[in-house]
Amino acid sequence: MNDSHHHTAHASSEYRLVYALILSSVFLVAEIAGGILTHSLALISDAAHMLTDVTALAIALVAIRLGKRPADRVRTFGYYRFEILAAAFNTILLFLVALYIVYEAYSRLSNPPEIQSLGMLVIALIGLLVNLAAMWILTASKDKSLNMKSAYLEVWSDALGSIGVIAGAIIIRFTGWSWVDSLVAVLIGIWVLPRTWVLLKESINVLLEGVPAHINLETLEAAARGVDGVKDIHELHVWTITSGRVSLTAHVVIDKSRDCEQVLQKIRELFASQFGISHTTLQHESKKCLDGEEICNLGIHS
Template identity: 40%
Template sequence: MGGDAHGHGPALSKEADGRYLTGALILIVAFMVGEVVAGLIAHSLALISDAGHMLTDAAAIVVALIAMRIAARPPQGGFTYGLRRAEIISAQLNGITLLLLTAYFTYEGIRRLVVPAEVQGGLVLVVGVAGIVVNLVATWLISRANRTSLNVEGAFQHVLNDLYAFVATTIAGLVILFTGWTRADALAALVVAALMLKAGWQLVRDSGRVFMEAAPAGMNPSEIGGRMAGLGSVVEVHDLHVWEVTSGYAALSAHVLVDPAADCHAVRLATERLLRDTYGVEHTTLQVDHATPELLDIGYSAGHCHAPQGPAPKPDP
């Protein structure tokens, strides 16, 4: 994953991200209050579902802002990485919220398909168009923040899905206004639920990979180990681990065995350069040792490292 999308320092980036998110939050809360009132007057499930989604949008942005502040705290005590993973917790909560809303609006949408309610199509149409405008502005604001952060991406997905939802609501309002077919309102709510399901699952999946300390998306540990093993004087690479502390912050550790005549320091520097320039991994912990005859005779598979894990690449013969 890339770094700061705006090309300035992390502190300035976080400050700008906070301003964009705050601007979107003010817009969303102001419009949400009006939409709840309009939804109750129009008896529209689509508007109520949109308002419910906007409530989660607001909550997602608030959680994102809090997580950004927590994650910015320096490492201390037992938290040697600081609280950077607070942003991943925020992304996970956003995803779970979307999935729960999916279940609720799917149930309500199906119920209203079976027993349709009277819906004021004109009011639904007006509020839907206004919602599109508000969400376009809010989406634009959040898109200017650094979306390589899963925390920011979670808030963005909430608002983007709300934009799609208002498009569906507007179409439903047109159908009801000109045909009187009120089930269009329930269908719009089901479209919203489907969009929530997609976005929610992606957020839960991506944040789950970070919690499970999987390699960052797009990084293949076996390929990385092979490139490391291909460097001059390297005999073997093992106990290779690649993981994400938080979105955009990859870390790697490995045990590297080199030729007995090689300069361990030079090999370590060359390996760090390879990982930084090719894969963007700047946080590395490398143990570089000479491959003594004793170690080579014992062999990695026989267990000269305690509880070895991960791939064990060797140079191509």
């Protein structure tokens, strides 16, 4: 992925985040007011979940704007990693909120609050429409980065919360079973937590500079060794700077009879076409280095 395409994708994501943030913020205020007026603890709890949506969207927006700052002498890779930090923070926030919902639902089972189901139903329906609109706005960008994916998941989980509140309001309206509200909350928490954990693991893997999930290091190494003229490849490192920006460094031992630059170019083309890695730093050697004990014939190529 080249830089211009990367910046264009981020610009599109930024506009979508702004629209979703405005929409969610307006409804957050409305839902808090509605919860107070109807004395609905369920709506106020859902407003707390909506608050995490607004926070997540705001953080994601800040992360994208910080990520556009150019590289400097202190941060030579630029500020792209802020995007991953935002994704990790968002997922931790969602994880804690989901745990709180499960805990609060358990507490209510023994003492279910009195709920004004009609007002609860109307506000929850409006909330669902707002969440669906925000999801539609973010859909086109949700797979472009972990940052956008986490923001989308926040809105998606809140949409499920709205559906649960709607179902609960209807059942309570016709049966008077207040405990249904707690049951729905538990089911939503159980459904959201595993998906949140998966996204958190992806973010942590990037922060720990782990090999991207879509790349098999053994397969990549075998492919590089298969290039004509390559005798050995070692000190191979592959990591993700931010979503869509995979970097690779390696030492390559090249047959002395071959043109080093041509061999390295073939390796770079192989990594780009088969593994989607366009940012590579390859160091060619005439023989394998032994942890700095030997001085090798070096040449740096990016």
